[in-house]
Structures are given as C-alpha cells and as structure tokens.
Amino acid sequence: MATERIDLAGLGLAFGEASSVEGTVAVDDVVLGGQGYRVEPPEIPFRLDVSRTSTGYALRLRFDTVIAGPCFRCLEAASVEVPIDAREVDQPETAFEDPGEGPTGEGAEAGSPYVDSAAVLDLESWSRDALILALPERILCSPDCPGLCPYCGKSLAGADPEEHRHGEGGDPRWEKLRELG
Numbered sequence: 001m002a003t004e005r006i007d008l009a010g011l012g013l014a015f016g017e018a019s020s021v022e023g024t025v026a027v028d029d030v031v032l033g034g035q036g037y038r039v040e041p042p043e044i045p046f047r048l049d050v051s052r053t054s055t056g057y058a059l060r061l062r063f064d065t066v067i068a069g070p071c072f073r074c075l076e077a078a079s080v081e082v083p084i085d086a087r088e089v090d091q092p093e094t095a096f097e098d099p100g101e102g103p104t105g106e107g108a109e110a111g112s113p114y115v116d117s118a119a120v121l122d123l124e125s126w127s128r129d130a131l132i133l134a135l136p137e138r139i140l141c142s143p144d145c146p147g148l149c150p151y152c153g154k155s156l157a158g159a160d161p162e163e164h165r166h167g168e169g170g171d172p173r174w175e176k177l178r179e180l181g
C-alpha cells in the first residue's frame with residue numbers, strides 16, 4: 001500500500017532529534033504538452049528524513065522515478081529517469097523579532113503547505129509537486145533525437161538521410177510545396 005500521509009507528530013521526536021521513514025508513494029500520471037506521461041513504478045520507494053526543529057520540522061524527501069511517454073521531437077516511446085531530492089521546512093510558530101521587518105499578516109507563518117496544523121504531512125501532494133518541478137524541459141527518446149522530417153513527417157532516427165532530401169538542391173516543385181505549407 002502506498003503511503004499518502006505521514007503523521008510527523010506521531011514520530012515522537014524531541015527538539016534536535018531526527019528520524020527517517022521509508023515506504024512507497026504513488027504519483028498520478030502527468031500531462032505535458034497535451035501528452036500523457038506515465039510515472040513508474042506505480043509505487044515508488046521513498047525515503048523521508050525528518051528533523052525536529054525548535055518550532056516545527058525540517059524535511060527531506062528522496063525518490064527515483066521514471067517518466068515514460070512520447071518523445072517531444074519524434075513521438076516514439078521515450079523514458080527519462082527523474083531523481084527527486086526535495087526539502088521543506090515547517091516552522092508554523094516562527095516569531096519574528098521585529099514584526100516590522102518580517103512578512104506581515106498570514107505570510108508571517110512559515111508553515112509548509114504540505115503539513116497541516118496537526119503536523120500531518122501530505123506526502124502524496126508533495127511528491128507530485130516535487131516531481132513536476134524536477135521534470136526535464138523536454139522528454140526525448142535520446143538526447144540527440146533528430147526528430148521528424150520537416151517535409152514528410154517521418155522519424156529521422158535511423159533513417160537514410162538520402163531518403164529525406166526530398167529534392168533538396170533545386171527541384172522547384174518542392175520549393176512551391178514549402179511555400180504552400
């Protein structure tokens with residue numbers, strides 16, 4: 001069973017103490033550029049390090065996952081390893097020495113958005129956000145994927161370049177088509 005929430009208070013840590021929690025977390029598929037990408041494995045092993053600070057918790061979450069889906073350039077199957085190493089500090093009772101200097105109003109609380117007032121961590125939401133932040137700019141089947149032929153739309157990976165010259169070198173009919181396209 002994948003872990004959804006972790007009761008930090010339930011770890012019973014005193015100020016200065018640290019502990020770590022291991023388990024698995026499930027992250028929903030992500031949509032990039034209108035295409036769906038699977039997050040593998042369905043249950044990802046994670047390690048969460050928890051340190052008790054004076055007024056809250058310092059958290060470090062690590063897991064390794066693979067994103068699988070169509071290559072951004074050629075649409076063939078691609079998969080990319082995405083290592084996650086994320087940190088959060090939850091210090092909900094932080095007191096500013098000079099209130100004039102610190103953030104005001106609601107913002108004065110330095111609580112983590114993933115930790116509720118009962119010190120329960122929303123591991124699932126944090127894992128998903130951390131994954132989105134860690135995604136590469138583009139997902140490619142290989143770093144030097146040549147993409148699709150601009151003339152015929154076929155994948156250029158492993159193709160004979162001669163096949164995709166399409167009359168380059170002066171066939172005026174292709175020039176005409178290019179203008180129309």
Ligand SMILES: [Zn+2]
Pocket residue numbers: 071072073074075076140141142145146147157
């Ligand atoms: Zn590709």
Ligand SMILES: [Zn+2]
Pocket residue numbers: 149150151152153154163164165166
């Ligand atoms: Zn071509």
